[in-house]
Amino acid sequence: MPSHVTLSLDAHVLTVTLDRPDRLNAFTDRMEAELVAAFDRADADDEVRVVVLTGAGRAFCAGMDLAEADPDATFAHWRSSDTAPPGTRFDLPGEDLPLRRDGGGRVVLRMLESRTPIIAAVNGPAIGVGAGLTLAADLRLAADTARFAFPFTRLGVVPESCSSWLLPRLVPVQQAFEWVLTGRRFDAGEALRGGLLRSVHPAAELADAVRALAVELTECSPTSVSLARRMLLAGLGATHPVQAHQTETLALNRRGTSADAREGVRAFLERRPPRFTDPVSDAPDVLPAAPAYAPPPGARPHPDGPA
Numbered sequence: 165m166p167s168h169v170t171l172s173l174d175a176h177v178l179t180v181t182l183d184r185p186d187r188l189n190a191f192t193d194r195m196e197a198e199l200v201a202a203f204d205r206a207d208a209d210d211e212v213r214v215v216v217l218t219g220a221g222r223a224f225c226a227g228m229d230l231a232e233a234d235p236d237a238t239f240a241h242w243r244s245s246d247t248a249p250p251g252t253r254f255d256l257p258g259e260d261l262p263l264r265r266d267g268g269g270r271v272v273l274r275m276l277e278s279r280t281p282i283i284a285a286v287n288g289p290a291i292g293v294g295a296g297l298t299l300a301a302d303l304r305l306a307a308d309t310a311r312f313a314f315p316f317t318r319l320g321v322v323p324e325s326c327s328s329w330l331l332p333r334l335v336p337v338q339q340a341f342e343w344v345l346t347g348r349r350f351d352a353g354e355a356l357r358g359g360l361l362r363s364v365h366p367a368a369e370l371a372d373a374v375r376a377l378a379v380e381l382t383e384c385s386p387t388s389v390s391l392a393r394r395m396l397l398a399g400l401g402a403t404h405p406v407q408a409h410q411t412e413t414l415a416l417n418r419r420g421t422s423a424d425a426r427e428g429v430r431a432f433l434e435r436r437p438p439r440f441t442d443p444v445s446d447a448p449d450v451l452p453a454a455p456a457y458a459p460p461p462g463a464r465p466h467p468d469g470p471a
Contacts, residue, residue, distance in 0.1 A: 165194070166183075167183060167194075167198060168182070168183060168184055168192055168194045168195040168198055169181065169182060169183060169195060169198035169199055169201075169202055170183045170220075171202055171205065173209075173211065173212065175379075175382070176211060176212065176213040176214065176382045177212075177213070177214045177215075177216060177375070177378045177379075177382065178202075178205075178206050178209075178212045178214070178215050178216070178280075179215075179216045179218065180199070180202045180203075180206075180215055180216065180217050180218075181218055181219065181220050182195065182217075182218070182219045182220065182224070182225050183220045184220070185219075185220040185221025185222070185223070186221075187226070187229060188219075188221070188222070188223035188225070188226035188288075188289065189219040189220060189221070189223050189224065189225045189226060189294070190225065190226045190227060190228065190229035190230075191225055191227060191228050191229060191267070191268065191292075191293045191294065192229050193245060193247040193248055193249065193267065194247065196249060196267035196268075196270060196271055197249045199271045199274070199297075200249075200270060200271060200274045203215070203271075203274045203275060203278050203280075204274075206278065206280045207278060207279050207280060210386075210443040210444055210445055212280055213280065213281075213381065213382045213386045213389070213444075214280065214281055214282075214283065214378040214381045214382055215278070215280050215281070215282045215283070216282075216283050216284075216285055216374055216378055217282060217283070217284050217285065217297065217298075217301060218284070218285035218286075218287055218374075219286075219287050219288060219294075221288070222287070222288045222309075223287070223288040223289045223294075224284075224286045224287055224288050224289060224290040224294050224298070224310065225289075225290055225291070225293065225294025225297060226289055226291050226292075226294060227291040227292030227293050227294050227315070228242075228292055228293055239321070240261055242264065243261040243262055243263070243264045244261050244262060245264075248264055248267075248468075249267075249270075250468040251465065251468065252264055252265045252267070252270065253265075253465075253466035253468070254459045254460075254463035254464060254465060254466055255463065255464050255465075255466050256460060256462060256463050257462050262466040263459065263460070263463060265457065266324045266325065267293070268292075268293035268296045268297065268324050268325030268326075269296075269324055269325050269326050271297060271300075271325070272296060272297065272299065272300040272325050272326045272330070273326065273454075273457075275297075275300035275301070276300050276326075276397055276454075277454060278393075279390040279394070279444055279447065280390065280444070281302050281303075281381055281389055281390070281393050282300070282301040282302050282303075283301060283302065283303045283304075283305065283374055283377060283378055283381075284297070284298040284301035284303070284304045284305070285305055285306075285370055285371065285374040286298055286304060286305065286306035286307065286310045286312075286352075286361075287306075287307050287309075287310065287367070287370055288307065288309060288310055288311075289310065289311045289312075290310060290311070290312050291311070291312070291313045291315060291349075292313065292314070292315055292316070292324075292325075293324065293325050295312050295313060295314055295325075295327070296314075296323075296324060296325025296326065296327045296330075297325060298312075298360075299325070299326070299327055299330040299331060299334060300325075300326070300330065302393055303362050303377065304360065304361050304362055305361065305362055305363050305364075305365065305370060305373055305374050305377070306352045306355065306356075306361050306363075306364050306365070306370070307352065307364070307365060307366070307367040307370045308352050308353075308364050308365065308366055308367060309352070309367050310351070310352040310355070310364075311349050311350070311351055311352070312343075312349065312350055312351075312352075312355050312360070313343075313347065313348065313349040313350070314327060314331070314343050314344045314347060315347040315348075315349075316344070316347060317344070317345060317346070317347040318347035318348075319347075323344055327344070328344070331343070331344065333400050334359065334360060335358050335359040335360055336358070336359065339358045339359070343358075352364045383437065383438075384440070385424040385428065385438070385440040385442065386440065386442070386443075386444050387419070387422070387424060387440075387442045387443070387444050387446070387447045388419060388424065390444045390447055391415055391419065391447055391448075391450065391451075394451055395408070395411055395412065395415065395451065398411065398451055398452070411450055411451060414448075414450045415448065415450040418448040418450065419448070422442055423441055423442055424438075424440045424441065424442040427439060427440060427441070428440070
Protein backbone atom coordinates (compact mmCIF):
# COMPACT_ATOMS: atom_id res chain seq x y z
CA MET A 165 0.00 0.00 0.00
CA PRO A 166 1.42 3.44 -0.91
CA SER A 167 2.58 5.63 1.94
CA HIS A 168 0.35 8.52 2.92
CA VAL A 169 3.38 10.53 4.08
CA THR A 170 6.70 10.93 2.24
CA LEU A 171 10.03 12.20 3.55
CA SER A 172 12.89 14.03 1.86
CA LEU A 173 16.10 15.21 3.58
CA ASP A 174 18.20 17.96 1.99
CA ALA A 175 20.88 20.04 3.71
CA HIS A 176 19.55 19.46 7.24
CA VAL A 177 15.93 20.16 6.23
CA LEU A 178 13.51 17.22 6.38
CA THR A 179 10.40 17.81 4.29
CA VAL A 180 7.40 15.80 5.50
CA THR A 181 4.75 15.73 2.79
CA LEU A 182 1.15 14.65 3.22
CA ASP A 183 0.92 12.57 0.06
CA ARG A 184 -2.64 11.78 -1.00
CA PRO A 185 -3.10 14.47 -3.64
CA ASP A 186 -6.03 12.64 -5.26
CA ARG A 187 -7.88 13.03 -1.91
CA LEU A 188 -6.57 16.52 -1.16
CA ASN A 189 -4.35 14.83 1.44
CA ALA A 190 -7.35 13.92 3.60
CA PHE A 191 -6.37 12.50 6.98
CA THR A 192 -6.45 8.72 7.52
CA ASP A 193 -5.45 6.21 10.18
CA ARG A 194 -2.39 5.40 8.09
CA MET A 195 -1.44 9.07 7.82
CA GLU A 196 -1.78 9.44 11.59
CA ALA A 197 0.66 6.59 12.24
CA GLU A 198 3.07 7.70 9.52
CA LEU A 199 3.18 11.29 10.78
CA VAL A 200 4.04 10.17 14.31
CA ALA A 201 6.76 7.94 12.82
CA ALA A 202 8.07 10.84 10.70
CA PHE A 203 8.63 13.04 13.75
CA ASP A 204 10.24 10.10 15.55
CA ARG A 205 12.55 9.78 12.55
CA ALA A 206 13.40 13.49 12.63
CA ASP A 207 14.27 13.43 16.31
CA ALA A 208 16.44 10.33 15.93
CA ASP A 209 18.73 11.98 13.35
CA ASP A 210 21.08 14.80 14.35
CA GLU A 211 21.41 15.67 10.66
CA VAL A 212 17.82 16.96 10.76
CA ARG A 213 17.76 20.54 12.01
CA VAL A 214 14.41 21.72 10.61
CA VAL A 215 11.20 19.95 9.60
CA VAL A 216 8.97 21.38 6.89
CA LEU A 217 5.41 20.02 6.88
CA THR A 218 3.48 20.47 3.64
CA GLY A 219 1.00 18.81 1.30
CA ALA A 220 1.31 17.26 -2.16
CA GLY A 221 -0.65 18.78 -5.01
CA ARG A 222 -3.05 21.66 -4.51
CA ALA A 223 -4.04 21.05 -0.88
CA PHE A 224 -2.37 20.96 2.50
CA CYS A 225 -4.96 18.69 4.16
CA ALA A 226 -8.70 18.73 3.52
CA GLY A 227 -9.51 17.23 6.92
CA MET A 228 -10.70 13.77 7.90
CA ASP A 229 -11.34 11.51 4.91
CA LEU A 230 -15.13 11.40 4.75
CA ALA A 231 -15.50 10.57 1.05
CA GLU A 232 -16.10 6.85 1.46
CA ALA A 233 -17.75 6.93 4.87
CA ASP A 234 -21.41 6.15 5.55
CA PRO A 235 -22.73 9.55 6.72
CA ASP A 236 -24.96 7.79 9.26
CA ALA A 237 -22.02 5.92 10.80
CA THR A 238 -18.91 8.01 10.12
CA PHE A 239 -17.71 8.32 13.69
CA ALA A 240 -19.01 4.91 14.73
CA HIS A 241 -16.77 3.43 12.03
CA TRP A 242 -13.87 5.63 13.16
CA ARG A 243 -14.24 4.52 16.77
CA SER A 244 -14.36 0.82 15.87
CA SER A 245 -11.89 0.86 12.95
CA ASP A 246 -9.44 -2.03 13.02
CA THR A 247 -6.86 0.20 11.28
CA ALA A 248 -6.61 2.49 14.32
CA PRO A 249 -2.98 2.70 15.48
CA PRO A 250 -2.22 0.24 18.31
CA GLY A 251 -2.98 1.47 21.82
CA THR A 252 -5.40 4.19 20.75
CA ARG A 253 -8.71 2.52 21.69
CA PHE A 254 -10.25 1.74 25.06
CA ASP A 255 -13.33 -0.11 26.24
CA LEU A 256 -15.52 1.91 28.57
CA PRO A 257 -18.24 0.53 30.83
CA GLY A 258 -21.65 1.37 29.36
CA GLU A 259 -20.26 2.18 25.89
CA ASP A 260 -21.06 -0.11 22.97
CA LEU A 261 -18.18 1.28 20.89
CA PRO A 262 -14.54 1.69 21.89
CA LEU A 263 -13.36 5.11 23.02
CA ARG A 264 -10.73 6.22 20.54
CA ARG A 265 -8.05 8.84 21.05
CA ASP A 266 -8.25 11.75 18.63
CA GLY A 267 -5.73 10.98 15.90
CA GLY A 268 -5.01 14.58 15.01
CA GLY A 269 -4.40 15.25 18.69
CA ARG A 270 -1.89 12.41 18.87
CA VAL A 271 0.05 13.86 15.95
CA VAL A 272 -0.10 17.39 17.38
CA LEU A 273 1.15 16.21 20.78
CA ARG A 274 4.05 14.45 19.04
CA MET A 275 4.83 17.62 17.11
CA LEU A 276 4.81 19.70 20.28
CA GLU A 277 7.27 17.27 21.87
CA SER A 278 9.58 17.49 18.84
CA ARG A 279 13.13 18.56 19.52
CA THR A 280 13.30 19.87 15.95
CA PRO A 281 11.70 23.18 14.87
CA ILE A 282 8.75 22.78 12.50
CA ILE A 283 7.66 25.06 9.67
CA ALA A 284 4.23 24.53 8.12
CA ALA A 285 4.17 25.34 4.41
CA VAL A 286 0.42 25.63 3.87
CA ASN A 287 0.22 25.20 0.12
CA GLY A 288 -3.58 24.94 -0.13
CA PRO A 289 -6.73 24.24 1.88
CA ALA A 290 -6.13 23.32 5.54
CA ILE A 291 -9.47 22.21 6.94
CA GLY A 292 -10.39 20.57 10.24
CA VAL A 293 -7.54 18.32 11.31
CA GLY A 294 -5.50 19.94 8.52
CA ALA A 295 -5.85 23.34 10.18
CA GLY A 296 -5.15 21.73 13.55
CA LEU A 297 -1.85 20.27 12.34
CA THR A 298 -0.62 23.73 11.35
CA LEU A 299 -1.16 24.98 14.91
CA ALA A 300 1.57 22.68 16.23
CA ALA A 301 4.16 24.15 13.87
CA ASP A 302 6.46 26.85 15.21
CA LEU A 303 6.10 28.98 12.09
CA ARG A 304 3.31 28.98 9.51
CA LEU A 305 3.72 30.31 5.98
CA ALA A 306 0.92 30.02 3.44
CA ALA A 307 0.24 30.39 -0.23
CA ASP A 308 -2.22 33.10 -1.17
CA THR A 309 -4.50 30.29 -2.41
CA ALA A 310 -4.68 28.64 1.02
CA ARG A 311 -7.98 28.39 2.85
CA PHE A 312 -8.60 27.48 6.49
CA ALA A 313 -11.52 26.25 8.57
CA PHE A 314 -12.25 24.76 11.97
CA PRO A 315 -15.61 23.40 10.74
CA PHE A 316 -16.54 21.21 13.68
CA THR A 317 -19.73 22.99 14.76
CA ARG A 318 -21.01 22.75 11.16
CA LEU A 319 -20.50 18.98 11.32
CA GLY A 320 -22.20 18.58 14.68
CA VAL A 321 -18.97 17.71 16.47
CA VAL A 322 -16.37 19.64 18.51
CA PRO A 323 -12.79 20.92 18.10
CA GLU A 324 -9.98 18.38 17.94
CA SER A 325 -6.22 18.18 17.28
CA CYS A 326 -5.68 20.12 20.53
CA SER A 327 -7.01 23.19 18.70
CA SER A 328 -9.11 24.29 21.68
CA TRP A 329 -5.81 24.74 23.61
CA LEU A 330 -3.53 25.94 20.84
CA LEU A 331 -5.69 28.34 18.83
CA PRO A 332 -6.53 30.81 21.64
CA ARG A 333 -2.83 30.88 22.55
CA LEU A 334 -1.80 31.75 18.99
CA VAL A 335 -4.42 34.32 18.04
CA PRO A 336 -6.58 36.78 20.01
CA VAL A 337 -9.22 34.91 22.00
CA GLN A 338 -12.12 36.68 20.27
CA GLN A 339 -10.71 35.64 16.88
CA ALA A 340 -10.39 32.03 18.04
CA PHE A 341 -13.99 32.06 19.24
CA GLU A 342 -15.25 33.43 15.94
CA TRP A 343 -13.41 30.93 13.77
CA VAL A 344 -14.35 27.94 15.92
CA LEU A 345 -17.96 28.83 16.79
CA THR A 346 -18.93 29.78 13.23
CA GLY A 347 -16.90 27.01 11.62
CA ARG A 348 -16.64 29.12 8.48
CA ARG A 349 -13.87 29.07 5.92
CA PHE A 350 -11.48 32.00 5.70
CA ASP A 351 -8.67 32.88 3.34
CA ALA A 352 -4.95 33.32 3.87
CA GLY A 353 -5.28 37.10 4.12
CA GLU A 354 -7.69 36.83 7.05
CA ALA A 355 -5.46 34.18 8.65
CA LEU A 356 -2.53 36.59 8.41
CA ARG A 357 -4.49 39.52 9.84
CA GLY A 358 -5.77 37.29 12.64
CA GLY A 359 -2.23 36.31 13.69
CA LEU A 360 -2.37 32.68 12.57
CA LEU A 361 0.29 33.07 9.87
CA ARG A 362 3.80 34.46 9.77
CA SER A 363 3.48 35.42 6.09
CA VAL A 364 1.54 34.85 2.86
CA HIS A 365 3.19 34.33 -0.52
CA PRO A 366 2.17 33.81 -4.14
CA ALA A 367 1.72 30.05 -4.54
CA ALA A 368 4.68 29.77 -6.90
CA GLU A 369 6.96 31.49 -4.35
CA LEU A 370 5.94 29.65 -1.17
CA ALA A 371 8.54 26.89 -1.40
CA ASP A 372 11.39 29.38 -1.83
CA ALA A 373 10.20 31.49 1.10
CA VAL A 374 9.95 28.41 3.34
CA ARG A 375 13.37 27.21 2.23
CA ALA A 376 14.98 30.58 2.99
CA LEU A 377 13.51 30.57 6.49
CA ALA A 378 14.55 26.95 7.08
CA VAL A 379 18.13 27.73 6.02
CA GLU A 380 18.17 30.68 8.43
CA LEU A 381 17.23 28.33 11.26
CA THR A 382 19.96 25.83 10.30
CA GLU A 383 22.56 28.60 10.75
CA CYS A 384 21.79 28.75 14.48
CA SER A 385 22.91 26.28 17.13
CA PRO A 386 20.56 23.31 16.61
CA THR A 387 20.72 22.41 20.28
CA SER A 388 19.86 25.94 21.39
CA VAL A 389 17.04 26.16 18.83
CA SER A 390 15.67 22.86 20.09
CA LEU A 391 15.73 23.94 23.72
CA ALA A 392 14.37 27.41 22.96
CA ARG A 393 11.31 26.11 21.08
CA ARG A 394 10.46 23.73 23.91
CA MET A 395 10.98 26.44 26.52
CA LEU A 396 8.57 28.72 24.68
CA LEU A 397 5.97 25.96 24.49
CA ALA A 398 6.40 25.16 28.17
CA GLY A 399 5.90 28.82 28.96
CA LEU A 400 2.46 28.76 27.35
CA GLY A 401 1.26 26.53 30.17
CA ALA A 402 3.17 28.14 33.02
CA THR A 403 1.13 29.78 35.75
CA HIS A 404 3.86 32.22 36.87
CA PRO A 405 7.02 33.67 35.24
CA VAL A 406 9.14 32.17 38.00
CA GLN A 407 8.64 28.81 36.27
CA ALA A 408 10.28 30.23 33.16
CA HIS A 409 13.00 31.80 35.30
CA GLN A 410 13.81 28.43 36.88
CA THR A 411 14.04 26.68 33.51
CA GLU A 412 16.01 29.50 31.89
CA THR A 413 18.48 29.64 34.79
CA LEU A 414 19.24 25.93 34.54
CA ALA A 415 19.38 25.92 30.73
CA LEU A 416 21.55 29.05 30.56
CA ASN A 417 24.06 27.64 33.04
CA ARG A 418 24.35 24.35 31.17
CA ARG A 419 24.39 25.79 27.65
CA GLY A 420 26.68 28.66 28.63
CA THR A 421 29.61 26.29 29.14
CA SER A 422 28.96 24.27 25.96
CA ALA A 423 31.16 24.09 22.87
CA ASP A 424 28.45 25.89 20.91
CA ALA A 425 28.41 28.81 23.37
CA ARG A 426 32.20 29.15 23.20
CA GLU A 427 32.03 29.06 19.40
CA GLY A 428 29.13 31.50 19.27
CA VAL A 429 30.93 34.11 21.38
CA ARG A 430 34.18 33.60 19.49
CA ALA A 431 32.46 33.95 16.11
CA PHE A 432 30.65 37.09 17.27
CA LEU A 433 33.91 38.72 18.37
CA GLU A 434 35.67 37.64 15.18
CA ARG A 435 32.73 38.80 13.06
CA ARG A 436 32.34 35.52 11.18
CA PRO A 437 29.59 32.93 10.85
CA PRO A 438 29.64 30.39 13.72
CA ARG A 439 30.27 26.69 13.14
CA PHE A 440 28.15 24.89 15.71
CA THR A 441 28.92 21.26 16.50
CA ASP A 442 26.86 20.26 19.57
CA PRO A 443 24.44 17.45 18.58
CA VAL A 444 20.82 17.93 19.59
CA SER A 445 20.84 14.44 21.08
CA ASP A 446 23.17 15.77 23.81
CA ALA A 447 20.85 18.62 24.81
CA PRO A 448 20.59 19.00 28.59
CA ASP A 449 17.40 17.83 30.28
CA VAL A 450 16.04 21.05 31.76
CA LEU A 451 12.30 20.80 31.13
CA PRO A 452 9.64 18.96 33.13
CA ALA A 453 8.20 15.89 31.46
CA ALA A 454 4.91 16.38 29.65
CA PRO A 455 1.93 14.62 31.21
CA ALA A 456 0.81 11.42 29.52
CA TYR A 457 -2.66 10.83 28.11
CA ALA A 458 -4.94 9.39 30.79
CA PRO A 459 -8.05 7.50 29.63
CA PRO A 460 -11.28 8.01 31.60
CA PRO A 461 -11.69 6.08 34.86
CA GLY A 462 -12.71 2.48 34.27
CA ALA A 463 -11.37 2.37 30.70
CA ARG A 464 -9.44 -0.69 29.62
CA PRO A 465 -7.25 -1.13 26.54
CA HIS A 466 -9.23 -2.45 23.59
CA PRO A 467 -7.75 -5.42 21.73
CA ASP A 468 -5.81 -3.98 18.78
CA GLY A 469 -6.60 -4.91 15.22
CA PRO A 470 -4.01 -4.82 12.46
CA ALA A 471 -1.94 -1.61 12.46
